[in-house]
Amino acid sequence: MAKMLMKGNEAIGEGAIRAGCRYFFGYPITPQSELPHYLAKKMPEVGGLYLQAESETASINMVFGAAGAGARVMTSSSGPGISLMQEGISYLAGAELPCVIVNIIRGGPGLGNIAPAQSDYFQAVKGGGHGDYRLIVLAPASVQEIIDLMGDAFDLADKYRNPVMLMGDGVLGQMMEPVELAGEKEITIPKKPWASTGRMGRKDKRLISSLQIVPENCEKHNIKLFEKYAVAGQNEQRWEEYCLEDAELVLVAFGTAARICKAVVDTCRAEGRAVGLLRPVTLWPFPVKAFEKTIATAKRYLSVEMSMGQMVEDVRLAVNGRRPVSFYGRVGGMLPVARDIYNEVQKLLARGKA
Amino acid sequence: MFEGILIAGFGGQGVLSTGQLLAYAGMLENRHVAWIPSYGPEMRGGTANCGISISDKLISSPVVSEPTVLIAMNRPSLEKFEKTVEPGGIIFVNSSLIEIKATRKDVSVFYIPANNIAEELGNAKVANNIILGALLELTGVVTPDTVEESLRKVLPPHYHKLIPINRKALETGAELVKNGNSSSMAG
Numbered sequence: 001m002a003k004m005l006m007k008g009n010e011a012i013g014e015g016a017i018r019a020g021c022r023y024f025f026g027y028p029i030t031p032q033s034e035l036p037h038y039l040a041k042k043m044p045e046v047g048g049l050y051l052q053a054e055s056e057t058a059s060i061n062m063v064f065g066a067a068g069a070g071a072r073v074m075t076s077s078s079g080p081g082i083s084l085m086q087e088g089i090s091y092l093a094g095a096e097l098p099c100v101i102v103n104i105i106r107g108g109p110g111l112g113n114i115a116p117a118q119s120d121y122f123q124a125v126k127g128g129g130h131g132d133y134r135l136i137v138l139a140p141a142s143v144q145e146i147i148d149l150m151g152d153a154f155d156l157a158d159k160y161r162n163p164v165m166l167m168g169d170g171v172l173g174q175m176m177e178p179v180e181l182a183g184e185k186e187i188t189i190p191k192k193p194w195a196s197t198g199r200m201g202r203k204d205k206r207l208i209s210s211l212q213i214v215p216e217n218c219e220k221h222n223i224k225l226f227e228k229y230a231v232a233g234q235n236e237q238r239w240e241e242y243c244l245e246d247a248e249l250v251l252v253a254f255g256t257a258a259r260i261c262k263a264v265v266d267t268c269r270a271e272g273r274a275v276g277l278l279r280p281v282t283l284w285p286f287p288v289k290a291f292e293k294t295i296a297t298a299k300r301y302l303s304v305e306m307s308m309g310q311m312v313e314d315v316r317l318a319v320n321g322r323r324p325v326s327f328y329g330r331v332g333g334m335l336p337v338a339r340d341i342y343n344e345v346q347k348l349l350a351r352g353k354a
Numbered sequence: 355m356f357e358g359i360l361i362a363g364f365g366g367q368g369v370l371s372t373g374q375l376l377a378y379a380g381m382l383e384n385r386h387v388a389w390i391p392s393y394g395p396e397m398r399g400g401t402a403n404c405g406i407s408i409s410d411k412l413i414s415s416p417v418v419s420e421p422t423v424l425i426a427m428n429r430p431s432l433e434k435f436e437k438t439v440e441p442g443g444i445i446f447v448n449s450s451l452i453e454i455k456a457t458r459k460d461v462s463v464f465y466i467p468a469n470n471i472a473e474e475l476g477n478a479k480v481a482n483n484i485i486l487g488a489l490l491e492l493t494g495v496v497t498p499d500t501v502e503e504s505l506r507k508v509l510p511p512h513y514h515k516l517i518p519i520n521r522k523a524l525e526t527g528a529e530l531v532k533n534g535n536s537s538s539m540a541g
Contacts, residue, residue, distance in 0.1 A: 005378050005389070031393055114393065175416045176374065176389040178381045256415065263414035335415055 003178040008168060009034035011143045011179060012102055013042060015150025016074055020187035021100070022048035023073040025062035027055055029081045030114040031170035032104035036076065056081040060088030067097035068208035070195030072154055076102035079120050080111065089163055090129030094210030096225070098157035101165045104173040107333030115333025116170030118255060121310035124165050125284040132222050134229045136164045136236060137283040139254040143177035158190050160232050167283065169306060171256045171335070232285060239287035240279040243269055247276030249348060250294050252315050253304040254280045257336055261304050264341045275345060283311070291318040298323055299352055304341055305329045355410045357495045358418040362403035362435055363427025372482040373404035378504040379496040380408040388416035401430055408495050423493065425485050427468075429454060444492060446485045464488060464531055471526060477516070480523035487527025498524045
């Protein structure tokens with residue numbers, strides 16, 4: 001299939017349709033509005049439903065309803081809207097409902113701005129909503145990878161009966177890059193014997209709820225959820241390795257920050273320095289297995305983020321005190337510049353020699 | 355090979371679509387390409403710009419913060435972005451609408467009255483492609499043939515009748531800088 005030029009936000013929409021998603025509920029916010037715009041046009045063409053809700057709170061509860069009825073459903077927003085959705089996301093996780101939530105992150109906190117950022121990492125991987133739960137969080141770094149991961153996002157949601165978040169930043173949402181769309185493939189959406197689709201003569205009663213009023217039952221439910229998360233945590237770690245085989249200094253970065261770090265690794269390698277990049281593709285589960293692979297050669301890790309330092313905490317947990325872990329970040333909608341990361345790398349390499 | 359091209363003007367001048375055309379042509383020539391618009395809180399009727407990266411290598415940040423080429427279609431764009439151009443880079447100034455001169459001495463500056471020439475050619479809307487033609491002539495980033503092929507692919511068939519005038523615009527722009535008659539180099 002020929003290549004075409006596509007915007008990141010549109011690629012999310014196209015990827016969703018190709019994954020069999022037929023329901024979208026959302027509310028516009030920059031820098032992701034091209035996504036609802038795209039689906040407003042495309043959903044009716046494939047017999048799907050696009051609905052602009054009255055708010056993000058309404059959107060996420062509509063997602064709850066559609067997911068409970070067994071549909072492949074998604075919503076999208078940016079930081080402030082995702083914050084409004086947190087109650088619903090906790091309910092979805094509690095009721096074990098599969099859905100896909102897209103966050104194209106902008107500068108925060110508060111109203112912040114509409115420029116690219118990665119400062120919603122904590123919110124996505126550490127909770128955000130109340131109670132003990134996990135989201136599976138995917139972080140693409142190119143428009144092609146957005147298309148590829150959207151199918152996986154819906155499959156993982158169904159496999160684990162859990163909300164999945166796809167997380168990008170304003171740059172990824174706004175940029176156009178060439179993409180290759182695979183031919184239309186048969187979509188197999190797994191059977192959902194738990195879905196509330198009407199009695200239709202069945203004897204069993206199906207109830208979708210996150211209410212667990214009896215503490216003994218609520219504890220059992222939590223333990224069951226965490227058995228599920230343990231399996232996902234073991235089986236779904238994904239990452240990209242770039243020049244890692246002999247890397248003494250390992251950069252760790254995701255999304256747009258990882259693209260910039262790749263250029264830094266190229267510069268360092270051209271100078272004969274053993275620098276590599278570990279790019280987490282799943283932010284939860286965090287790819288701790290990749291750290292076990294690199295720890296033998298690594299003398300130090302450097303987490304590069306578009307935040308004040310959030311993922312660096314997971315890097316420290318994965319390294320677990322065995323090596324020093326440093327941080328470099330730009331924030332508030334500013335992008336890290338390759339030259340500045342390079343200077344940071346030089347400083348750390350010099351420190352390693354001392 | 356790497357070019358980071360910034361095209362800036364006011365809304366309605368077609369700077370975003372000219373950038374997409376260039377990115378599309380780069381893709382057809384199997385380069386790595388990225389296109390990104392400014393999506394700041396601009397006003398309707400305000401400024402618009404986009405960055406296009408075309409490279410042999412993977413594109414790291416698609417944001418063109420230090421362009422190798424700047425196309426300034428109106429005065430605010432020249433004033434805002436002149437200082438960001440890489441030393442040794444190129445600035446195209448649409449002198450139909452910009453009465454001031456660039457002040458940089460370490461870049462090549464070409465003054466092209468794109469709107470006037472476009473009107474002489476018979477279609478005011480091809481102004482951008484006159485400057486694009488000059489850009490292709492000087493940088494060789496893609497060929498005019500590939501740009502024409504891109505137009506054929508991105509334009510709906512009922513607009514294909516406009517392809518010859520666009521081709522003519524590209525060629526006119528190339529001639530201008532080939533002969534050096536509309537250009538003046540500073541520094």
